[in-house]
Amino acid sequence: MDYLGNDLVDSPILVTGASGYLGGCIVRQLTLNKTFFVSVVSNKIKENEEVCDLTNQKETMELLQKIKPKSIIHCAAAVPKELNGSVNGYQDINAAEKSLTMALNLAKAAKCPIVFLSSMAVYDNGGSLKNPVREEDAKYTPKSSYAVSKYNAEIKMSKLTSYGLICLRLPGLFGGCRESGVLYKASRAFILGHDFKILNTPMWAAMHVDDAASVCIKAAEILKFPKYDVVNIGYDEKFNIVTAVELISKIIGSYWDSGFIKAPNFQMNLEKSKKYMLYNNMTFKTRLQSFIKDIKKDLIL
Numbered sequence: 549m550d551y552l553g554n555d556l557v558d559s560p561i562l563v564t565g566a567s568g569y570l571g572g573c574i575v576r577q578l579t580l581n582k583t584f585f586v587s588v589v590s591n592k593i594k595e596n597e598e599v600c601d602l603t604n605q606k607e608t609m610e611l612l613q614k615i616k617p618k619s620i621i622h623c624a625a626a627v628p629k630e631l632n633g634s635v636n637g638y639q640d641i642n643a644a645e646k647s648l649t650m651a652l653n654l655a656k657a658a659k660c661p662i663v664f665l666s667s668m669a670v671y672d673n674g675g676s677l678k679n680p681v682r683e684e685d686a687k688y689t690p691k692s693s694y695a696v697s698k699y700n701a702e703i704k705m706s707k708l709t710s711y712g713l714i715c716l717r718l719p720g721l722f723g724g725c726r727e728s729g730v731l732y733k734a735s736r737a738f739i740l741g742h743d744f745k746i747l748n749t750p751m752w753a754a755m756h757v758d759d760a761a762s763v764c765i766k767a768a769e770i771l772k773f774p775k776y777d778v779v780n781i782g783y784d785e786k787f788n789i790v791t792a793v794e795l796i797s798k799i800i801g802s803y804w805d806s807g808f809i810k811a812p813n814f815q816m817n818l819e820k821s822k823k824y825m826l827y828n829n830m831t832f833k834t835r836l837q838s839f840i841k842d843i844k845k846d847l848i849l
Contacts, residue, residue, distance in 0.1 A: 561585040561768050562617035564602060564654070565624030567593060569726055570665065570718075573761040574621060583765070586615050588624070602650035609657040619768040620662045624650055638669065644697035648704075655705040661712035661773040663764055666702055668719045668782070668816065669695040672751050679786060680817040683717070683778045702778060712773035714824070719753035719782045719816070721760055723839050731836070734793045735843050738802040746793060749811035753787040755828075756835040763826050770824060779824060780816040783832045787814045795833060799840055 561578065565571040566587030578585045587597045588611065600611045602624055626646035651664060670686040671677055672695055677685055690696050702715040722731040730746070731754060737744035763781050790811040797804035821827045 558584055559616055559618035559660075561765075562588060562612075562615055562620045564588045564620065564622050564650070566597065567591075568623055568625075569724065570721060570757055570760060570764070571621075571623035573724060573757045574623065574764055577758075577761050577765060581765075586617065590624075602653055603646055605653045605656065608650075608653040612654075612657045612659070617658075617660050619660050619773075620654060620658055621764050621768050622651060622654055622662055622664050623764075626650075638692035638694040641693045644693040648697045648701050651701040651705055652708060655708035655713070658709055659711055661714070661768070661770075662705065662709060663767045664701065664705060664713060664715045665764065666698045666715045666717045666778070667695065668717050668753055668780075668814070670699045670702075670717060671814075677814075679813060679815040681780070681815065682817045683780055683820060686717075686778075706776040710775070713776045714767050714770070714774060715778045716764065716767060716781050716826075717778060717816075718760055719755045719787070721757045722754050723757040723835070723842075726757070730789065731792065731796065731839070732843065734796050735800065735840050736847070738797050738800040738804065739840070739844060739847060741802070744793070744804065746789065746806075746809060746811075749789055749809060751812050751814050752789040752792075753782055753814045753816065754792065754832065755782050756830075756839065759828050759830055759835065763821075763828060766826055767824070777820070777824075779820045779826060780818055781821055781826060781828075782816045782818065783828065783830065783835075784818050785815065785832050787832070788812070792832075792836075796836060796840065799833075799837055 563571055563574055563585055566575050567589045575587055588600050589597045592599045601607050626643040670690045671681050672691050690699050706713050722729050734744050788811050790806050790809055818827055
C-alpha cells in the first residue's frame with residue numbers, strides 16, 4: 549500500500565488503537581465505506597497494520613512522516629492491568645500517564661487535523677453540574693486519574709498543534725462484543741431469567757459503539773476543520789444508570805426491582821455536535837432494542 553501521499557493516491561485517515569473496541573469498529577466502517585485508511589496498533593496481527601509505540605516520540609514522528617495522513621482518529625489508550633480480579637482503569641495513574649504521552653506525541657508530530665477521543669468522565673466533578681452539561685462545564689477539576697488525563701490532553705494538544713484539533717467527549721459505549729459492560733450483563737441476565745444487581749451508581753451515559761464510530765469518521769472528514777474545539781457526543785436524552793436497566797427489563801419483558809437504589813441523571817448539551825453535523829438523532833431505546841436482539845442471537849448460537 550502506498551503511503552507516500554503522491555498525486556496518484558489520496559492521503560489516508562490514520563486510526564490509532566485500531567485493534568481496540570471503538571477503533572476496531574471504526575476500521576470496519578471505513579472498510580465498508582471503501583475509505584483509504586491506515587490502522588495503527590501496538591502489536592501487529594494483520595498484514596495491513598502499522599505497529600508503533602505511541603509513547604515513543606521518535607517512533608511516532610517516523611510513523612507520521614512515512615504515512616502522511618490527511619487526518620488522525622486517535623483512539624489508542626493504555627489498557628489498565630487487572631488486579632485481584634478487577635480492573636479500576638479510572639484510577640490507574642500509570643495508564644493515564646501513558647495515554648497522555650501518546651496524545652501529546654501525536655500532537656507534536658502531526659501535520660494534519662486530529663480527532664481526539666476524550667470522555668464524558670471529565671465532567672465527574674462531585675455533583676456540581678446542571679443538566680444539560682455544556683463543554684465549558686468541565687472547567688471544574690475532574691476526579692479520576694483517567695478523567696484528568698483526558699482533560700489535560702485536550703488542553704495540551706491544542707497548544708502543540710496548529711493543524712486542527714477536535715476533542716470528542718464520548719459517553720460510555722455498548723454494543724458489539726463488549727460483554728463486560730453493565731448493559732450487556734443486565735440484558736443477558738434478564739434474557740436468561742437471572743437476578744441482576746447494580747453495585748454502584750456513577751454519573752453515567754451511554755451510546756452504541758456503531759454510532760460513536762460513525763461520528764468519529766464524520767469528524768475526521770470535516771472540510772473546514774477548527775483550530776481547536778471540544779464537542780459533546782451522544783444521544784439527546786437524560787441518562788440514569790438505574791432507569792436504563794429498568795428500560796432493558798421492560799424491553800425484554802422481565803421484572804426488575806431496583807429497590808431503593810438511586811443514581812444521578814446526566815444529559816449532554818449537543819448544540820456543538822449539531823454545528824459540526826455530528827449529531828445523531830437515534831434514540832437510546834431504539835439502540836437498546838437492536839442491542840438486545842443481537843444478544844439474543846448470540847445466546848441462541
